[in-house]
Amino acid sequence: AQSVAQPEDQVNVAEGNPLTVKCTYSVSGNPYLFWYVQYPNRGLQFLLKYITGDNLVKGSYGFEAEFNKSQTSFHLKKPSALVSDSALYFCAVGSSGDKLTFGTGTRLAVRP
């Protein structure tokens, strides 16, 4: 069975500082990895994905994520946080022919 762990319920960062939201996964076979963002009372919005190729994936709104196979991680990063980045972030994993499994989410709070 596949699974995703987001070890931090909340991440706090000052505006302008770099941010990292952590994600580790477990899956049989090659992983498909995703990051989504959710604003209050809204659906999830796709940010970026890793399927194959370059381990550093760039996505929407200046976010990027690094796939690390040996550590089974897919951490979300941004060089300079904005207050508007404050939201709930979900990591998800899938594999060929299977549905996505989501983590429990990490709340990002960016203070001015």
Place this chain on the structure above:
Amino acid sequence: DGGITQSPKYLFRKEGQNVTLSCEQNLNHDAMYWYRQDPGQGLRLIYYSQIVNDFQKGDIAEGYSVSREKKESFPLTVTSAQKNPTAFYLCASSLRTGGLEAFFGQGTRLTVV
């Protein structure tokens, strides 16, 4: 305007009633999903469908039912057997299962009164 539409946005249910949440997509996606979101628990899969007239139980299917009579539509019925139905429900679709990003609707907040 392509996308996935959930209705209603807010829904109130009395104890013992069945209610149906609507989910429609015009993305020509084969796969559709229903998730339940509770605070601190992330998204939990209720049911999913990979193709018309076929669907499978997810992790928390008890007390819920679905149908997939048309490619565009995947309604979810919350039955009276679901003892704790108050939650935020999210519908999603993807071109197919496996390795493809899912597109989400805006959600339906169901409250039992």
